[in-house]
Amino acid sequence: VFIVCSGDFLKPKVEPLRILLYGPAGSGKSSFITSVANIFKQRLTSEALADAVCAGTSFTMKIEVSGNSEILPFVFNDVMGLEGGESKGVHPGDIINILKGHIKENYEFHKFPLGDEDEFYNRSPSLSDKVHCLVCVLPADQISFIKDDVTKKMREIRERASEMGIPQVVMVTKVDCACPVVKSDLRKMYHSMTIKEKVNKLGVTMNYIFPVKSYHEEKDVVPEIDVLILDALLKTVNLANDFVNKDQKSLH
Numbered sequence: 437v438f439i440v441c442s443g444d445f446l447k448p449k450v451e452p453l454r455i456l457l458y459g460p461a462g463s464g465k466s467s468f469i470t471s472v473a474n475i476f477k478q479r480l481t482s483e484a485l486a487d488a489v490c491a492g493t494s495f496t497m498k499i500e501v502s503g504n505s506e507i508l509p510f511v512f513n514d515v516m517g518l519e520g521g522e523s524k525g526v527h528p529g530d531i532i533n534i535l536k537g538h539i540k541e542n543y544e545f546h547k548f549p550l551g552d553e554d555e556f557y558n559r560s561p562s563l564s565d566k567v568h569c570l571v572c573v574l575p576a577d578q579i580s581f582i583k584d585d586v587t588k589k590m591r592e593i594r595e596r597a598s599e600m601g602i603p604q605v606v607m608v609t610k611v612d613c614a615c616p617v618v619k620s621d622l623r624k625m626y627h628s629m630t631i632k633e634k635v636n637k638l639g640v641t642m643n644y645i646f647p648v649k650s651y652h653e654e655k656d657v658v659p660e661i662d663v664l665i666l667d668a669l670l671k672t673v674n675l676a677n678d679f680v681n682k683d684q685k686s687l688h
């Protein structure tokens with residue numbers, strides 16, 4: 437935790453750095469956010485744990501150090517799953533709207549993407565309204581079973597984000613469900629052929645692929661869980677920071 441909070445990390449040019457998570461329903465997006473919050477000892481409200489239906493569902497992270505609370509310079513945006521054909525789930529067009537900073541807080545997703553006439557449409561987003569790193573969350577035990585329509589939506593989102601130069605990472609969650617060896621000892625993860633095969637199957641060009649396990653039934657802190665999550669978090673935040681620095685340079 438102290439490594440994450442020291443040095444340049446805490447002072448990005450734009451605050452907060454905005455990190456958007458997307459993926460199939462049940463892939464572990466909310467659990468990942470909750471785990472990060474747990475690591476930083478923030479108590480989450482039940483609201484934060486509920487499924488995110490609003491575009492503006494963003495979670496600010498705080499750390500408490502001897503009674504003083506400090507707000508960390510990043511926020512997570514959690515959106516609901518992508519599945520459900522045309523009627524349910526978030527429309528990829530709205531994820532792209534979020535990437536560009538066009539959707540205001542508390543907008544509830546509809547069947548069709550938000551139009552530029554809507555009161556929730558932000559026509560002139562600033563750099564801080566935009567997403568600075570995009571995280572695709574995929575469950576290790578389900579990678580081979582993701583439905584075609586969800587895969588198609590994910591590809592569309594990925595391609596648009598690439599066009600915008602937004603850095604992208606994949607969190608492969610639930611590694612304990614995919615491999616019994618890893619379940620019994622998380623430190624074996626980097627040697628696990630099962631996890632390697634799953635990750636290779638993604639076959640996508642990504643800045644990083646991080647295997648993680650979230651807190652879900654543990655009552656106490658597990659250092660092995662923290663290490664995986666903090667490693668993924670630190671690299672994600674650094675990529676977001678690089679993007680913001682680059683974007684600023686191109687403006688001047």
Ligand SMILES: Nc1nc2c(ncn2[C@@H]2O[C@H](COP(=O)(O)OP(=O)(O)O)[C@@H](O)[C@H]2O)c(=O)[nH]1
Pocket residue numbers: 460461462463464465466467468517609610611612613648649650651652
């Ligand atoms: N075993 C295990 N279960 C997990 C993990 N992450 C999430 N879960 C469980 O998977 C289910 C869906 O997770 P959730 O975070 O709600 O997914 P979301 O729909 O993407 O937000 C919940 O029951 C979680 O407790 C993990 O790393 N390991």
Ligand SMILES: [Mg+2]
Pocket residue numbers: 465466467486487488514516
């Ligand atoms: Mg959720």
